[in-house]
Amino acid sequence: MLRPPGQRGLQAFRQTMLTGSVTGAATALRRSQPAVSRLLKELEANIGFTLFDRVRGRLVPTPEGRLFFDELQRAFAGFERIAAVAAEIRNGRRGTLRVGAMPAAAATFLPQVIRRFAEAHPGAAVSLQVQASTEIARLVQTQDCDLGIVEGTLSPPGLHAERDHDVPCVVVLPPGHPLAAKRRITPRDLAGQDLVALSARGSSLGAQLEVLLGREGIVCRTRIETHLAHIVSALVLEGMGIGIVDRLTAQAHAARGGLVRPFAADLTLRVRLVRPSAFPPSSLMLGFIALCDAAISGSRARRNP
16 A cells, blocks of 8 residues: 655655665665665555666665656755745844834834845845835834834834833034034024924924924024925035934935034934834844944933833
């Protein structure tokens, strides 16, 4: 009665073909020679044809045996590939990490993070979506993104915050601006200045600044309002006024020739890294988060339980 071939019989046949003898197969499999011979006989009985002829005391593969060996080699190559893929996944070198990010992150530290991630995980890929924080939170909730980078004021249900980063805010100036003579700019220094402002409705930082100016009774000339910090930087460089942005945006502003000064007010941008609470983080995600932590160095990071 024919039966599906067993794994031990297939291994005995394969090693016999590779080593050229039952003795070689027994050594490779750490079995006795009689045990390997018994496995070969059982395999022949299961598959219904002869694998070897004995010629002058040597085993010679039959034509059917050679055909069977060719197919078996392809199957073992597939198993070995599966084992290699498992090792790649285990070591975080395979897979796609779907990241959603608010524009402030995508325009500042994320390009550096993605480059370093690609270097550390050459077999992995990153899918990046850039949207408003509310939309990114929704994509993580629906599991269309594995990791979201959003403003820290958001805390929707179904999400777990892996990190909270409090990024201090500074004043960005165009070259040659009179306030550049100051080493530190106070809220009172903003009085009467042309301001390129972050929208209070579209940015938590803009809302903080609006509250601060109202509380201190400071009046600025808001010439332009936008919800994107890197646009504030670009407009300041064009001489449209001064702006208050997060330190990460300010680094890029300085790299483009702009001026940056500390701001004597407790304004911060909270950057939150969130994932679906129903699933634990993968090794790929943990590696990506660690690179984000390093890229936002100098800010205060808190690990959430």
